Amino acid sequence: MSQVEAVREALSKVQDPELHRSLTELGMVESIDIDGGTARVTVLLTISGCPMQDRLREDITKAVLEVDGLSAIDLTFGAMSQEQRDKVKSIVRGGRDKVIPFAQAGSLTRVIGVASGKGGVGKSSLTANLAVAAANKGLRVGILDADVYGHSIPRLMGLIGVRPTAIDQMFIPPVAFGVKVVSMEMFKPERADAVAYRGPLLHRVLEQLLSDAHWGDLDLLLLDLPPGTGDLAISLAQLIPTSEIIVVTTPQIAAAEVAERAGRIAHQMHQRVLGVIENMSAFPCPKCGEEISLFGSGGGEETSKVLSQLVGADVPLLGKVAFSPELRSGGDDGHPVVSLETESASARAINEIVEKLVVRPKSLLGVRLGISS
Ligand SMILES: Nc1ncnc2c1ncn2[C@@H]1O[C@H](COP(=O)(O)OP(=O)(O)O)[C@@H](O)[C@H]1O
Ligand SMILES: [Mg+2]
Known part of the structure; x- marks a missing residue:
């Protein structure tokens, strides 16, 4: 093997840190020349000013210097042409055109929308925690913050101000706590900017976030839906007909009535209603231990009962988070x-709910998730 070939071979083992494909496969290695003990290498970046440049330089240098007879590297970064970028996108998408991967026949990703009748019941908090709990169990998990008016997922996941790396339209979701996160907030010029979309545009925004993100293989995608029975819940059902719904309510009976409506829409759209989570349930007084029902009681049971009657099948109360x-x-x-606080009562309750949602503890790639309840 010539030294040029040896360097190419070494570079084929270096991956793009975000796309997780080898530099040679992605066509990023522009040229390799050997000059005495020095390798002159030009690598093309998918985007100029790639935030991962330092990491790449480190990985490339290490790999090349392992080649026999080389003691130095002269590494230059260049930028890809549009045509080269198009090729990268096509490779990463597995040759497919832009599509919603989860809506394709044979998709192994379970898509669950987290819905509620009204805001402030803890839907986003639960979405974030359910996702992290599932990732901790070894699942590959994504969150799509579809609450375009009240997106709170970036804060909950410690990703405020983080912008995804983008290759033209395609972008790479940032990862926090092992979860890939996409939120409308990441695309706003200013955090404080209001987002105001009418129904049809909202549908397109959701479609784009689903298809333009490079999600990779996921076992589970959770969508934090806007409260109520609005356009977005319907769009989700249309865009991903196999998507399922979890309904979040507080223990208040008045809240339960509103929560049912969210489940009702899902049922009308032929989505499976997986179950109900009651949030902000009774908690023991830290001083005397007496149960305090801050928000009343019975809302979870009531929602489960009414939705079960509605769909003619068991819609279980998956759990109560105090x-x-x-x-x-x-x-x-x-x-x-x-x-x-993995041992706190709320963390335990959330972990138990995830257990009920997914049967197998390891990554389920290649296996469609079952339901145990
Ligand atoms: N189990 C809980 N205990 C205490 N506070 C909670 C609980 N769940 C949510 N919250 C708080 O309630 C508020 C609303 O929660 P959030 O997740 O934003 O609700 P939603 O997404 O339904 O509007 C937040 O301040 C959140 O921290
Ligand atoms: Mg919310």
Whole structure:
């Protein structure tokens, strides 16, 4: 093997840190010349000013210097042409055109929308924690923050201000706590900018976030839906007909009535309603241990009962997550309680719900997830 070939071989073992494909496969290696003990290498970046440049330089240098007879590297970064970028996108998408991968026949990703009748019931907090808990169990998990008006997932996941790396339209979801996260917030010029979309545009935004993100292989995608029975829930059902729904409610009976409506829409759209989670349930007084039902009681059971009657099948109460200051503060600090206070009652309750949702503890790639309840 010539030294040029040996360097190419070494570079074929270096991966793009975000696309997780080898530099040679992606066509990033522009040229290799050997000059005495020095390898002159030009590598093309998919985007100029790639944030991963330092990491790449390190990995490339290490790999090349392992080649026999080479003692130095002269590495230059260049930028890809449009045509080269198009090729990268096509490779990464497995040759397919832009599609929603989860809507394709044979998709192994379970897509679950987290819905609620009204805002403030803890839907986003639960979405974040369920995702992190599932990732902790070895699943490959993504969150799509589809609550375009009230997106709170970036804060909950400690990703405020983080912008995804983009190759033209395609972008790579940032990862936090092992979860790939996409939120409308990541595309706003200013955090404080309001997002105001009418239904049809909203549908397109959801479609784009689903198809333009390079999700990779996922076992589970959770969508934090806007509260209520709005356009977006319907769009989800249309875009991914196999998607399922979890309904979140507080223990208040009044809240339960509103929550049912979210389940009702899902049922009308032929989506499976997986179950109900009651959030902000009774918690023991830290001083005397007496149960305090801050938000009343019975809402979870009531929602489960009414939805079961509606769909003519069991819509179980998947669990109750108690009112919990650590869940609240974990959210504010961007450290989901399941990753921080793993032994707290709320973290345990969330882990138990995830257990019910997914049967197998390891990555389920290649296996469609079953339901145990
Ligand atoms: N189990 C809980 N215990 C205490 N506070 C909670 C709990 N769940 C959510 N919260 C708090 O309630 C507020 C609303 O939660 P959020 O997840 O944003 O609700 P939604 O997405 O339904 O609007 C947040 O301040 C959150 O920290
Ligand atoms: Mg929310």
